[in-house]
Amino acid sequence: MEYVQERVATLHDLTDPIPDAPTERAAVVVPMTEREYAGLAADRVLSVLERVSPARVVVPLRAPRERVGPFREWLSEYDLPLEVLWCDGPRVADLLERVGADGDRGKGRDVWLALGRAAEEEFVVVHDADTKTYDRSYVSRLLFPLAEGYRFSKGYYARVEDERLYGRLFRLFYAPLVRALLDETDAPLLRYLASFRYALAGEFAMTSDVARSIRAPRSWGLEVGVLGDAFDAAGFEGTAQVDLGAYEHDHRAVSGPTGLSDMSRSVGETLFRTLADHGVAPDFDTLPDRYREAALTLVEQYAADAAFNGFEFDRAGEREQVATYAEAVAEPAGEDGRLPPWSDAPLSPDDVVAAAVADAEEVSSR
Template identity: 65%
Template sequence: MDYTQERVATLHDYGGADPAAPTGRAAVVVPMTDREYAGLAPERVFSELERVDPAEVVVPLRAPAERVPEFRDWLADFDVPLTVLWCDGPRVEALLDDAGLAGERGKGRDVWLALGVAARHDYVVVHDADTTTYEARDVRKLLFPLADGFEFSKGYYARVENDRLYGRLFRLFYEPLVDALADSHDHEVLDFLGAFRYALAGECAMTADLARGLRVQRRWGLEVGTLGEAFRLAGTDGAAQVDLGRYEHDHRAVSGPTGLSEMSEGVGAALFRAVEDAGVEVDYDALAERYLDAADRFVRAYGADAAFNDLDYDGEQERAQTRTYADAIAEPGTDTRLPAWTDTSLDADEVAAAAAADAEEAAARAGGSSDSATDGEP
């Protein structure tokens, strides 16, 4: 436990913090895929959301048509004002295509669609559904800074489970990479990006105006890209981070599809896009070596921290991971981000209505109930 401040305002939980917050003026966005259907962690998340009493819970759902009816039926059992936003239906796809926004699909695109719908409320909270330690007060914690004049808040927490340190992509890639960039560039954006204690956390909150102004990564790198946009839109003085304690959720392998290695490419591209947007000129050839030097220092430090707490730690394995992540250090390439909602021809209510119609059609084809969940307008 500490009480130090970072470059952004840092709100600590000294034991049971549960501040008053404008939950009734907020929408909570919980992106989900069909693999999370009826899981223990999502069950806990939605049970806790029943205690939050938000204005709306928006679930951007990525799933095949045949899974949509049972997903809606399951979510309808929770006592929350629910909008299931099926992101893969033909009407939604047609709206995106007509607006010139067809392209790669992923979590970022789903969240972007939900942000447009959720921003009809004053505040928007975004978090994942895979957290087994989730509590209702997490939403109140994230919202509190917004009621106190901040425009953006980000959650942070310890990733310690089963006597091991997790959060590997943050510890072994993001942290040393930002450190290496800051070592050769004196720029406020790097101070900002380096101030967040868990920059890859999916938990954040923002004002509706900021939500409508975000440019969003389509797939990996959503969280880092959001930080870059928060810097552009709110600046250092408009952002805060909030202590959410200790989180336990899913882990990924390093290699393979959707593994940490693949994720590092998206995270790296989003980070480099953010710093280039702010005017930093990166020497990518020199950066890889500086990153490995910084990563070695971090591995040594985390190894000492693990030993101090009698945790299992394999320093050589962690160094091997850093060598894998170094391959992700490259120019960010073509900018495929979705634009700010304020810069599109799309209407969020039309998107919600299209998603509802797509879901109703999927339910009708499956012979399921057509009124088991609330879709579109709350």
């Protein structure tokens, strides 16, 4: 147990608290894909949210048309003010194409579609649906700093399960990459990004005006993109991070579609675009080697930590992951695919809701 403060306010789990928080003034966004359908983790999340009583729950759903009807029927069983936004229907696609916001699909795009609706409430909470240890304190903990005057709140936790260290993309890619970048420049944005104990956590909360300022990356770079925009909107003084305690969710393979390798490329691209927005131009000729050096140093530190606790640790496997992730340390190519902030979007949340609901009702009635 510790109580060390970082550059942003850090709220610790010292007493297993469920703090008073304005849940009745908050929308909770829970992105789902077809793999969450009737799953135990998703059921736990939704069942717990019934006891939290938020103002609304928005579920942006990425699923094939034949799964939409069963999904909506399943979600209707929960006693929640829940709205399903099917993200993959033809009306939604046409709407986005008309305003020039079409393109790749992914978690970031799904969350962005929901943020416009969710920001109608005073506060917005976003978290994943694959959390096996989901607890009713999570929403309250994320919201508590906002009630205290902060504008952005980020969750953190230790990814430790079955006597193993997880959180590999954060430990072996993001953290050493930011460390290598800080050795090159002391830019305020980098110091901000380095302040978070688990920067890639999918659990965060923000005031509605911050939610409307987010330029969401379309895929797995969402969390880094949110941090970049939170820096502009809230800064060090308006940001807090909150200990969510025990936390377990699904693990991904390194290779394959939606694996950690693909995710590292999305995270890296978003990180470098965010740095460019703030005038930071890394030396890409030397950065891959500097990243590897920082990452391999961390591997040895984690090996010592694992041995100290009697955990299993695959030193060779972690080094192989570092070599894989190093391929993502490259200057972004192509156009910036980030979606516009809702404060400046060429469409309204009502347009999105109307299209998504009409699409879902059409396929559900067949």
